[in-house]
């Protein structure tokens with residue numbers, strides 16, 4: 397479509413545009429400098445006067461598709477009946493609050509101005525299921541991260557120091573399962589969970605493989621750059637959710653300090669003023685859950701400073717927050733032992749899965765209460781993560797949806813970041829531990845719209861190597877735009893309800909040049925793309941690696957020929973050619 401968005405206040409951090417009043421033009425789905433002649437005459441004109449214009453939202457970490465998300469849906473009928481939506485001539489029906497159906501999830505992201513979402517964890521054996529659900533999720537361009545931190549082949553290859561086979565294996569796995577980046581969940585620890593154990597230190601070897609978390613973090617981050625993968629290794633650090641875990645998290649981040657980022661994808665870069673490439677070798681996820689201080693729930697406190705001080709002092713780390721906005725959540729992760737411990741704590745219904753040779757998972761309903769001492773601290777910690785990282789280009793806003801809370805709470809999180817008054821009002825409602833055991837109460841920083849645009853679109857896109865088309869309004873970028881009914885000139889952050897209202901329902905969400913939602917209503921169902929890394933590999937290394945894989949397939953309950961995910965499982969498969977070293 398051809399669109400002219402006139403006179404909006406534009407926030408486009410990758411192009412250093414900070415609230416300038418200007419026009420944005422889109423033709424054939426891409427941002428263009430200007431429209432002329434018939435194009436201009438026929439263009440759909442959108443009056444954005446007095447409104448905020450940003451690139452479409454990009455979520456670089458959300459649990460929206462695949463086996464474990466679906467287990468969350470199946471085990472929580474009580475999550476459905478309170479929250480549902482009837483079908484319309486255009487939209488499918490849908491239900492679910494913390495784990496919405498694929499349809500509802502797509503619509504709700506779109507209503508908030510999001511156009512791109514990456515699924516945080518794809519177990520290889522469950523890739524088909526994940527792609528089926530991504531294919532059925534409307535409105536969004538998507539991709540997924542392949543879980544490899546406890547993979548038998550990789551633990552063995554890395555232990556043996558066979559980097560060539562490890563590289564061939566990862567490239568083959570990315571192609572076979574049509575995934576985009578490497579995810580590493582509780583490295584070496586989830587394998588131990590198969591024996592009812594975990595690992596508690598970076599140098600602790602696991603059973604049988606005698607591999608340590610440090611081996612896996614070092615091996616995977618080096619491999620990632622050897623292969624030229626667009627995004628850094630995505631790390632869910634060990635010991636998540638346990639008091640005192642901030643220290644192992646900080647130490648994990650030190651491991652890839654000297655690994656040099658070498659993303660090498662054959663893509664056409666759109667124009668951006670700022671350096672749009674990533675220079676980080678590790679992307680830490682849901683920092684809040686990995687930043688617990690204290691030694692027990694009784695002396696629990698924030699350990700966020702220990703991590704943000706480190707991140708502020710180095711250049712190789714970027715992270716997302718994992719904010720806790722209070723209320724209903726469903727915790728779900730590849731970190732089986734972490735969920736087991738929450739099951740012991742809460743006694744809630746619980747699912748635990750071992751994905752043979754590859755990884756595991758756990759799912760459990762969870763409610764964060766303002767009156768609970770620990771939960772009130774977690775709320776403050778998530779905000780500390782984003783406010784203490786000085787450079788917004790090192791941080792990304794998430795709720796680790798639905799672990800800290802559903803992504804539909806993003807507008808509320810934005811309000812807390814932009815308004816000290818919003819935070820103080822919440823302090824007044826929640827347990828005093830939030831004041832006593834974090835430093836958030838004394839923090840006066842209030843983010844502006846430029847910083848919000850950075851942590852919700854520009855930086856997630858840059859971090860995962862997609863800023864040649866996402867998270868920017870530079871010429872050549874995807875015509876994905878969010879227009880919010882927020883007038884920066886009259887915005888009063890003490891009136892934070894207006895921030896929430898503004899971000900909840902975008903005045904317009906535009907995807908590839910088409911208006912797809914308008915003031916909370918879906919008005920069109922666009923085409924969607926599924927991105928994955930297609931990594932060039934050495935044929936000999938691949939053949940000799942495949943001999944091992946076929947031999948080891950006797951340990952799988954699945955036949956080798958049923959393992960790969962064919963293209964037909966993907967909505968518009970979009971391979972990204974990646975050149976290995």
Ligand code: MFN
Nearest residue numbers: 632637682685693694727728729730734768769770796799
């Ligand atoms: C990652 O996967 C991912 O992870 C993320 O809920 C996740 O009782 C999964 O509920 C959590 N304890 C407490 O609340 C505090 C301790 C308690 C005590 O032990 O005594 N203290 C008090 O009650 C204080 C009493 C005084 C007062 O001030 O009132 C528990 C409870 C909890 C805490 C439980 N923990 C889990 C948190 C971890 C991981 C959530 C989610 C997690 C999800 N993504 O004078 C007076 O007023 C008296 C004061 C009182 C006194 O001192 O007695 C996937 O990839």
Ligand code: ZN
Nearest residue numbers: 632681682729
């Ligand atoms: Zn995680």
Ligand code: ZN
Nearest residue numbers: 516682796799
């Ligand atoms: Zn997560």
